[in-house]
Amino acid sequence: MILALETSCDDTCAAVISPGGEIRSNVVASQGLLHERYGGVVPEIASRRHLEVVDAVTSDALERAAVSLDDVDRVAVTQGPGLIGALLVGLSSAKALAAARGLPLVPVDHLHGHVVASTLEPDPIERPYGCLVASGGHTFLARVEEPSSYRVLGQTLDDAAGEAFDKGARLLGLGYPGGPAIDRFARDGDPEAFRFPRSLPGEGLDLSFSGLKTSLLYRLRDLGEEEVAARRADLAASYQRAIVDALAARIEQAIAEERLERLAIGGGVAANSELRRVLGERCRRSGVGLWAPPLALCTDNAAMIAAAARHLVPLPYPEYLALDAAARLGPEATRAAA
Numbered sequence: 001m002i003l004a005l006e007t008s009c010d011d012t013c014a015a016v017i018s019p020g021g022e023i024r025s026n027v028v029a030s031q032g033l034l035h036e037r038y039g040g041v042v043p044e045i046a047s048r049r050h051l052e053v054v055d056a057v058t059s060d061a062l063e064r065a066a067v068s069l070d071d072v073d074r075v076a077v078t079q080g081p082g083l084i085g086a087l088l089v090g091l092s093s094a095k096a097l098a099a100a101r102g103l104p105l106v107p108v109d110h111l112h113g114h115v116v117a118s119t120l121e122p123d124p125i126e127r128p129y130g131c132l133v134a135s136g137g138h139t140f141l142a143r144v145e146e147p148s149s150y151r152v153l154g155q156t157l158d159d160a161a162g163e164a165f166d167k168g169a170r171l172l173g174l175g176y177p178g179g180p181a182i183d184r185f186a187r188d189g190d191p192e193a194f195r196f197p198r199s200l201p202g203e204g205l206d207l208s209f210s211g212l213k214t215s216l217l218y219r220l221r222d223l224g225e226e227e228v229a230a231r232r233a234d235l236a237a238s239y240q241r242a243i244v245d246a247l248a249a250r251i252e253q254a255i256a257e258e259r260l261e262r263l264a265i266g267g268g269v270a271a272n273s274e275l276r277r278v279l280g281e282r283c284r285r286s287g288v289g290l291w292a293p294p295l296a297l298c299t300d301n302a303a304m305i306a307a308a309a310r311h312l313v314p315l316p317y318p319e320y321l322a323l324d325a326a327a328r329l330g331p332e333a334t335r336a337a338a
């Protein structure tokens with residue numbers, strides 16, 4: 001059994017999975033309401049709340065899985081990327097749990113977790129496959145040959161797709177988190193009512209969303225308050241269409257260039273109903289298998305961290321005691337170094 005902890009942002013998560021990839025439990029204590037009044041995650045508040053609930057969340061995960069710590073063979077934990085204080089809480093707890101029993105520990109790249117979320121039972125994706133990870137902090141396309149790693153094919157050069165949803169929603173006065181709000185409003189709107197830019201920088205598979213947000217800002221100024229209020233649904237639908245179009249365009253390009261037969265999507269934006277509809281249609285048309293896992297596996301969770309840990313070499317006790325959390329890791333670090 002693998003016990004995994006994930007505390008990279010504002011959700012305290014613990015999960016137990018079997019070596020075969022069956023999810024025995026997947027517990028998430030969300031801090032959403034705590035941060036809502038600030039319109040975004042406040043790092044210090046997130047760390048403190050993780051500290052308060054991480055033990056209870058871990059016990060809950062073990063209880064729901066009907067196992068005890070004696071049944072656990074290895075402990076996995078998110079090492080990064082994420083909020084450093086938040087990461088440290090999970091890492092310290094995981095070290096303590098593992099060290100107390102002399103268990104091995106597996107440090108996991110959070111983004112690797114998102115990439116392999118679709119490899120869990122009951123419907124694991126076969127390799128090789130392509131994967132879109134689009135969340136509030138990250139947006140990239142990857143190719144997976146071996147489950148122990150992934151190759152980044154392209155990534156956003158500025159804002160993440162979820163960030164574009166969140167910032168757009170704030171401009172439209174739709175509250176936080178913005179993705180679900182825009183998704184909801186867009187259902188009653190006309191996606192062709194306004195034209196927003198689809199930025200596809202370069203020949204490769206990179207993306208960019210910061211221009212889109214600026215273009216919404218200018219459009220709202222031009223329209224004026226009354227008109228904006230009257231056409232909020234049209235604005236939400238058109239803005240959402242621009243994000244989905246850009247993602248879908250790069251995905252289609254990746255499928256063609258990489259000759260992909262299977263595509264997985266993950267990250268909070270994978271919950272977007274328009275994205276699911278568009279990708280569903282296009283994949284059906286081109287005979288590509290689409291894995292859009294249940295929402296609980298798309299948003300931050302510890303089952304995906306355990307999924308990645310199945311394929312990584314664990315560090316024996318006491319080697320991992322000196323391990324540090326890393327605010328940047330994976331493609332994040334690559335981009336920072338570039």
Ligand code: KG4
Nearest residue numbers: 135136137162179180183268269271272299
């Ligand atoms: O993966 P996630 O839960 O947390 C991280 O950022 O790691 O993703 C959260 C992001 C937020 O930006 C939120 O607005 C977006 O996912 N999101 C959505 C939807 N549900 C959540 N974006 C578009 N449509 C949705 N239905």
Ligand code: ZN
Nearest residue numbers: 114135299300
């Ligand atoms: Zn995430």
